[in-house]
Amino acid sequence: MSPVRILLVDDHAVVRAGLRMLLSADPDLEIVGEAETGAQGVRMARDLAPDVVLMDISMPDMNGIEATKRIKASCPSVAVLALTMHEDDQYFFEMLAAGASGYVPKRAAPNDLSAAIYAVKDGGVFLFPSVARLLVSDYLQRVEVEGSAGRPFDNLTDREREVLTHIAQGESNQEIADALCISVKTVNRHRENIMGKLNLHSRVELVHYAIEKGLIEVGGE
Numbered sequence: 705m706s707p708v709r710i711l712l713v714d715d716h717a718v719v720r721a722g723l724r725m726l727l728s729a730d731p732d733l734e735i736v737g738e739a740e741t742g743a744q745g746v747r748m749a750r751d752l753a754p755d756v757v758l759m760d761i762s763m764p765d766m767n768g769i770e771a772t773k774r775i776k777a778s779c780p781s782v783a784v785l786a787l788t789m790h791e792d793d794q795y796f797f798e799m800l801a802a803g804a805s806g807y808v809p810k811r812a813a814p815n816d817l818s819a820a821i822y823a824v825k826d827g828g829v830f831l832f833p834s835v836a837r838l839l840v841s842d843y844l845q846r847v848e849v850e851g852s853a854g855r856p857f858d859n860l861t862d863r864e865r866e867v868l869t870h871i872a873q874g875e876s877n878q879e880i881a882d883a884l885c886i887s888v889k890t891v892n893r894h895r896e897n898i899m900g901k902l903n904l905h906s907r908v909e910l911v912h913y914a915i916e917k918g919l920i921e922v923g924g925e
Contacts, residue, residue, distance in 0.1 A: 705732070707731065708755045709736045709752070709753075710755065711736060711737045711745065711749055711754040711757045712724070713748075713757060713758065713760060714739075714758070714760040715760065717740070719760075720740075723758065726814055737754070741763055742763045742768060743765050745775070746775055749775045749778075749779055750775075750778055754782060756784075756785055756824055756825050757772075757775060757782060757784045757785065759799075760786075761790055762790070769795075769799055770802075772803055775803075783824040784802075785807075785820055785824050786799045786804045787817070788808075788809065788810060789810050790809075806824045806829055807832060820832075863884075864894050864898050864901075867880060867884070867891060867898060877895070
């Protein structure tokens with residue numbers, strides 16, 4: 705199997721050097737380029753067509769949000785994974801709206817970063833627990849405030865909303881079962897009911913659904 709081709713976009717040379725050292729330890733990961741500005745990252749993504757772009761957000765000439773939008777517009781098959789010091793809701797929701805498939809804070813453990821890279825490369829999504837909670841909290845609040853008859857999410861029971869929250873936090877079925885004092889079989893049944901009622905099939909679909917339906921505010925700069 706070919707290694708996952710990665711483009712690093714971060715304006716700090718020390719951060720890029722650390723990422724290169726960390727990721728080079730995995731023979732299935734290959735750093736194909738480094739960019740120190742958002743604009744340079746967009747150009748290199750077009751030229752190199754990497755599998756995954758590790759994108760910082762705060763950069764001087766073009767921020768990671770705008771760079772992500774441009775990369776996804778010209779190279780839709782390239783997955784963008786935000787790797788940033790920011791863990792607040794504004795940057796999180798803006799990166800998702802721009803087309804990022806994952807969001808990892810720079811304080812994350814190395815194995816979390818590797819897991820995120822493999823997840824988004826295969827078309828999935830990776831949300832670090834601290835930011836996944838922002839998504840589900842905002843989602844459930846809007847269900848309470850803005851829900852109206854006929855919307856699928858109105859049909860979720862209180863228990864299904866609890867399970868949904870744990871799912872989005874990246875917990876396994878066993879972890880959810882332990883937290884809620886129910887069986888794994890019951891967790892599976894709730895999971896199937898949730899996805900069926902919302903007509904969704906993955907966590908990334910939940911993210912896109914919430915944004916498209918206005919369940920999440922995407923703030924401006």
